[in-house]
Amino acid sequence: MEGVMKCSANYVPLTPITFLERSAIVYSDRVSIVYGDVQYTWKQTHQRCIKLASALSQLGILPGDVVAVLGPNIPALYELHFAVPMAGAVLCTLNVRHDSAMVSVLLSHSEAKILIVDYQFLQIAQGALDILSKSKAKLPLLVLVPDSKQASAISSPGILDYESHLLAMGRLDFEVRRPKDEWDPISLNYTSGTTSSPKGVIYSHRGAFLNSLAAALLNEMGSMPVYLWCVPMFHCNGWCLTWAVAAQGGTNVCQRNVSAKGIFENIAKHKVTHMGGAPTILNMIINSSPGERKALPGKVSVMTGGAPPPPHVLHKMEELGFNVTHSYGLTETYGPGTVCTWKPEWASLPRDAQAKIKARQGLQHLGLEEIDVKDPITMKSVPHDAKTMGEVMFRGNTVMNGYLKNLKATEEAFSGGWFRSGDLGVRHPDGYIELRDRSKDIIISGGENISSIEVESVLFSHPAILEAAVVGRPDEYWGETPCAFVKLKDGFNANAEELIKYCRDHLPRYMAPRTIIFEDLPKTSTGKVQKYLLKEKAKALGSISKPGSSKL
Structure with a gap:
């Protein structure tokens, strides 16, 4: 259309970095982060993120490089959601439930140049680096986030300290590296582990910006909300609420456990x-x-x-x-x-x-x-x-x-x-x-499709059940039948026969579990039940009926 001109005046790549920059002005003295006795304002958080970005740059981080983090919901993990993109780099938040072997695999796959680790998970990180050292992979530089209740400085060779090294070496006059294209990657998230082989999912600045605003809207967040962190920040960047809370000038209440x-x-x-x-x-x-x-x-x-x-x-x-x-x-x-x-x-x-x-x-x-x-x-x-x-x-x-x-x-x-x-x-x-x-969890019994979600919903309604997950168990006659893994509430009792009858009273008879197993359910750190592990257990139980058995 005649008269149109695309230029810096009317087109700027979208990025969540702008959320922090705005809040540092609009909500300058409002508390941005609370963690026990630790508190920061939005002005302080902005300055700390600039210094961190500067330090990462001084350590050789270039646009597009990956910076990995292993830690719980602490201020450092929140700050790095802005500091790493401000250095032009890609943030890779790792699941704290991974062992050293898996962390080494993800560090190798992502080619992370720096690994920032919370003190609680230092041994996991060091174990991962030991594994990597036996290959030809270049080891990432290790940065430790110390216990806030202890002295910050550390003397371990080859390990930098988050506060006394990174923040101390950072400069406030650092020029923030903004994305040249809003489709540039901002973060790398590995799938949560409900399957046995996580994949690295690439997020863009544009997608993160839009989903953050959408998250604020669907949470009906007005200005200056107070958000309690129960969602792991390492999972989908805290469902993009790490950036969304900044957009609204809110307060992040962090908790380790x-x-x-x-x-x-x-x-x-x-x-x-x-x-x-x-x-x-x-x-x-x-x-x-x-x-x-x-x-x-x-x-x-x-x-x-x-x-x-x-x-x-x-x-x-x-x-x-x-x-x-x-x-x-x-x-x-x-x-x-x-x-x-x-x-x-x-x-x-x-x-x-x-x-x-x-x-x-x-x-x-x-x-x-x-x-x-x-x-x-x-x-x-x-x-x-x-x-x-x-x-x-x-x-x-x-x-x-x-x-x-x-x-x-x-x-x-x-x-x-x-x-x-x-x-x-x-x-x-x-x-x-x-x-x-x-699709992989549908139970097909005698040609009938059984939704494990429907069966689980009925089990959850039983007053004695705290947790429940349903998978298919091999059956020589029906192909497979529902097998329920349940955990009872403290002080409650229920046996398998009672629970099976309860399900039959609330579901079509073919949908009711034929097997009930009482035990703790394996979960990912985001609270998802690891059904692939339960399927292995159900399979190991063997078939529960023989050809010619009558239908329950």
Whole structure:
């Protein structure tokens, strides 16, 4: 169109770096980070991030280089979400539950030039470097974040100190390295480990910027929120809320360990307005003891995701005074990709019915172009009948750039012009989607498709059950039948026969588990049950019936 001119006056690559720069002015003296006795203002956080970026540059970090971090939700991890991009580098946050062997694999794959590690995980990091030293890989420089209660300086050879070295050598006159193209990578996130082989997911400055704003909107975050960190910052960059809280000039309440007592104490002490967590965190809250609970100073908005929340968990959370928003996404969609937006007409429904509706995955948020449920072969949309299953697919600007060094996997994920999630779901008449299972977790018994999510939801509603996960167990006659792994609440008792009968009373008979195993459930650090491990256990149990057995 005549008269159009694209120039620096009207086009600047989008980047979350601008969130911090703005808050350093608008919210200069407002508390940005709280961690025990440690507090910083937004002006101080901005200055610390500039110094860190300067130090990284002085240590030889160039645009596009990877800086890895291994640590819990502490101020340093928050600061590095800005400092590393400000140095032009790519932030790679590592799962703190990984052992040295896995950390060495990810360091090698990402080619990280620097590894910044919290003191609690120093041995894991050193073990990883020992493994790497036996190969030809170049070892990353090791930087230690010391215990804030102890003296900062360290004397270990070959290890730099986060405070006394990096921040001390950093310069405030450092010129921040902004992305030349908003599609440039800002972070590298490895998939959470619900499968046995994590992939490196590349995020862009543009995607991070848009998903951060979307996260603030779907959390209904006004200016100056107080956010309690229960979501690991290393998981999808804290669902992009690391950047979103900065955009709104909020206060980040950091905590090293997450417990029900700590959650209630922090909410009461800091007047927390927002928090997030997988359903396991919600489960922890509703099953807390009266002695651990404190009255909420106001309504606390909670975003949950990572796994479909059982309706009764949502119901109990609301009874305690929490307002829960259900979101759904994957590492490949920067975390939250959909939101189950509340509709006023639901208010007249019974509470149990409301909770069941709110457990749906909803529709795409404002930063994403489109979500659909499609036949993975024909790519046709399934009918909105709440019955026909298809694969959930995403399309938009908050979908990953691709998988690091894995073009084949990237092409497969984007086949047909959509990102294929691998999740199976249905679409309701109102357009909202609802997950039924991962494609690999559907149990096929005698030709019938059984959703493990549906069976788990019924098990969760039993008063004695704290946690439940359902997988298929080999069956010589039916192919496979549901096998439930459950953990009971303290002080409660239930046997297998009782739980099987309970399921048969609430589900079609073929969907009820035929096997109940009582044990702790293996989880990732983000609260997802590692079903591939449970599948191995169920398989090891062997077949439970012989040809010719009658159907239960």
